[in-house]
Amino acid sequence: MDSHFRGALWTILILFTLPHLTYNMLCPSSCLCNFRGAVKCVGDTITDIPKQLPVHTYLLQLNGTIMNVINEQSLANRDLLLRFSLTHSHLHTIHPRAFHVAPQLKSVKLSYNDLSTLPARVFSPMTTLEQLHLDGNQLETIAPDMFEGLVGLLDLDLNRNKLSSPSSDVFDKLSSLTFLNLGRNSIKKLPPTIFHSLTNLNQLMLYNNELEVLEPGIFDKLINLEELKIHQNYITSLSPQVFWSLKNLRVLTLSSNRLQAIPEKSFYNMPKLRKLTIYNNPLLSLPDQLMGHMPDIIDFYLYATNLTTVPGNLFANMSGLLRLNFHLNDHLRELPSDLFCCLPKLEKLSLRSNNLHYLHPRLFSGLTTLGILFLNDNKLQSLPDDIFQDLSRVVSIDLKNNQLMTLPGDSFLSNTALKALGLSGNPWDCTCSIRGIAKWIRHNEHVVLDRQDVICHSPTYQLLRTVGSLRDEEFNFCDTMTVTPSYFLTHKPIKTFHTTSTRGQTTVAASTTTPSPKTSTIIQGATQQSTTPSSQPSLHTTVLPTTLQTPTPTLPNKEFLSIPETPSPPFYEMLVIEQGPEFVHHNPHKAWVYVWFLPSDMTMTGLLMFSHILLVVTGLVLILGALFYMYRLNKTVNELKTECAHPPGL
Template identity: 70%
Template sequence: MDSHFRGTLWAILILFTLPLLTCTNCPGSCLCYSNGTVNCVGDTITDMPKQLPVHTYRLKLKDTNMNVINEQSLANLPLTLRFSLTHSQLHTIHPKAFHVAPQLKSVTLSFNNLSTLSARVFSPLTSLEQLSLNGNQLKTLAPDMFEGLEGLKELDLSNNSLSSPASDVFDGLTNLTFLHLARNSIKKFPPTIFHGLTNLHELVIYYNELEVLETGIFDELVNLVHLKLHFNQITSLPPQVFWSLRNLELLTLSSNQLQAIPEKSFYNMPKLKKLTIYKNPLLSLPYQLMGHMPDMTDFYLYSTNLTTVPGNLFANMSGLQMLNFHLNDKLRELPSDLFCCVPKLVKLSLKFNDLHYLHPRLFYRLTTLRMLLLNDNKLQNLPDDIFQGLERVLAVNLKNNNLRTLPGDIFLQNTVLMTLTLSGNPWNCGCSIRGIAKWIRHNERVVFDRDDVLCHNPAYQQLRTLGSLRDEDFNFCDATRISPRYFSTQEPTTPFHIISTSRQTPAVALTTTTPTTPTPTTKQLAPQQVTIQTNTPTTKPSALHTTSPPTTLQSPTTTLPDEEFLLITKAPLSYSMSPTFYDTMVVEQGPEFVHHNRYKGWVYVWFLPSDAVLARLFMFSYVLLVAAGLLLSLAAMFYLYRLDKIMDELSGNVLQGN
């Protein structure tokens, strides 16, 4: 027991003191750690550091001036398993450089100046699991470059100048799980180049110059999980090219030159979770495109030339949560049942499309939707119940469309709505806007850009915010309105009671003129008559009910502007006017003022659009001008008086002087 106890103590002592002893041998420009890692940095390093700690497990050299790894550079590292030399001036590796370090499991030679490598230079590394040669200037790879590396799991050849790798360059790498070939100049792969990589999990080929994919190129990659093909020049896909990838979870085909995709291209991939086909000049999509994909959560389909899509495009994606279907500047129509089968959708982006119309039932099954982006389209109106099923939606963006009004109860069921964006629309603040204006007043905290939601017309409401519109601003909407029938040759059959302009104006009750013959005025009158018919209002107390005969109107020969509507009326000579309402006009409070004048038996009436604030401003200006004129008159009289006195004084002085 004593000897065993003493042995244990010696072992513990050695384990704790050995790192301390060896760290004293750490060379300059290096940092040595007790876990066996040595980091050496600096351009003063031109060769492999000498006198490294015996227990060095990981050696990392960075930003050095080393040019060559010679035959004996790694000779004194018997325990080193991971070696890296990066961001340096390395341009040559001796063909036998790794013969003295066959124990290495990881070699990283990234971002150096390597342009060529000797054939089978890595073959002695039979235990190698990771090899990184990215960020160099390699143009070609010898066919037997990786011979003997059966245990290799990760190979990074990205950021080089490879253009046409040999068909058998990866043969024998049966345990490879990660192959990175991105950012090279590869235009075409041999059809059998990946057939030996049966255990490959991730294949990265983005940012190359691929124009075609050979038929059967992925047939043996039955364990592939990630396939990244974006940012190439692929113009077409062979039929069924992805069918063997039954374990694939990620496929990126974005930023290529695809104008069409063959039918059933994405069948037999039930584990697919993310698919990107955006930034392709797609003209159409086949009806049979997507297979059963219950695990799909993210789908990206934007920046295309699509004008519409099949109604079943997302039908097999019951687990879809994120749909980015935007920036399609020709997409004008969406099938009514497009979102029928995505009950878990959380975000739907339809922004920056060319949508003019949305079907009333388009969103009604999206019961879990949280964010809906419809901004920057060309929507002119929305159905009353378009958001009816979106009871959990938190954000809706409708800005920069062509919306002029919205139904007042369109957001009635969206009780948890937190952010609504409405600016950039040409809102018409007439009677139809009353409901949504009231909703905005009661939900100001929800309308994120409420200060920029402005009226574009009518003219008297321009630049007012929808939230500033009050109920009293719409009182005139409840009055009965009529539209004059110009140039009618028939006598009216109903009494003439209320007149309003074609631009929503206040109701006016009117009985007209003395029965005399019209005298020519400054406006010439056409001989043709204009007849106006109205119905007697039943609800407005301010309208006067009279029993007056048909009234004929003379129309002026000149065309009056929209801002002025002139009515010239004359009653028949034989009719006796009511003395109580003779020449009486009642004007209800509204957004316009009515002015009239009688002249030799004729009544001239015109309607001028205005508002109360503007009227008060004009009245104040008028009073101010009158007051200023009065003050100026008084001042003039005072100065004349003073001038008269001065003249008298001067005259008196002259007389005294004589």
């Protein structure tokens, strides 16, 4: 039983290994052979197609050879060969009958060689040929009968050649063609009927040429076209309705041309469109009627233009849009309030690197599915309180590199899914108005990924502090009431200064010890008047015209400045408080009076004093050391002079 079992195993093993042994024995030294019939040969020792190949070879790939000619008999006796490629070699000549001996071929790839011309009708005998790649060569012209007889050709690649003006009938016999690549050539103009016989074409590549115009009717017969790429050309204008026959089109790229305007209704009658790019064109405006019904579109690219604004209904027919790239428009200053009204599925919106100064409060109200929002690198100086209120699914918001000085503290309270927020590169003003957002940042440090770079730019005493490091108690002075400064026209009072606030604004007010039954003060920025009962006689008060913001801690009631009977007008025209509470001096400048204070922190004061003394002592020590060094140097020089004048032994 065991011997029968071993015999069966040996038989199976021999049957499986025999094809491998046979193929390896017949495979040339510079090739790799597959028992299924695939052969790949690589190397600069190959000068012609190998003669000895496995009998059942159906795929032959030659790559990186020094073969430069395909002879009349190079492909002879290869009856089972279906796919042949000779690429990245130095092929420059093909015999006119080279493929007559292999009419059964279905695929021929001659990519990246040195072909500059091809014999007429060289491929004609291959009536079953489905794929022909001639890309990466030096072809300048194609004879009208070059593709005659290729009735079954589906895939033709002429990319990366030097074609400039193909004839109008060059593709007339290729009615079965589904893919045509003419990209990266030097084509300046295409005849209006050149594609009229390609009724089955699905993909047409015309990118990276020198086309200046698209002739009217050039695409009229391409009723099955699904992808049209015309980017990176010199197109300055479009004919009206040039795309109207492309009812099955899914991808259209018009980017990187020279379009300054687009005709009305240019993108109508394309209900199956899924991707549209018109970026990197010097567009100055867009018509109100531009986009037709496009429920399936998911990607739209409109950036690097000269647009200053766009029609409010631009995206109204794009209900299926998922990604909108509307950035790098240096002149785009404003957006219509209803621009994004009809995008219920939008997931990504990029408005970065525009010139936006203002956003309407309801601009994003319809984007309930938005996940990523880029607003960085604009000129935004402020944001409406509830602009992000409806973005319940937003995960990332980028506000970096704008001109924001503050944000409402509840700006992101409704964005419960938020995981990444960028706030750096803004000139944050760390006065009372920053209190709310500073508190939010402290409680959501994991969300503000760049929190270490969210830096105070004003006032001066807060410079280089991070907004997240500001504590609530530092804003206690913001909770008191603001009273405007006043001075008296009669009497000679002694005034006590204190600060109060109204909704984040603070001013310095002057109260007096002069008797008054009622002292009335006007609250700057408020509509109410407060009165304080007193047994003192009434005094006339004059309110200064300006309220001054004070970012300092609460100032204690302390008599530290005496006001003369006739006060100095410059001192009372404008008063700016920089720090408190210890008064140092004031400095009038252009009707402003800057009052400077030293911090009352004894530790800091002691450290500064110690540093000053240490620097003075160090300077004295260095001076004394220099004097001593000069004394020693002078003494040594005198001794040397004496020795030279009276040498020993004389």
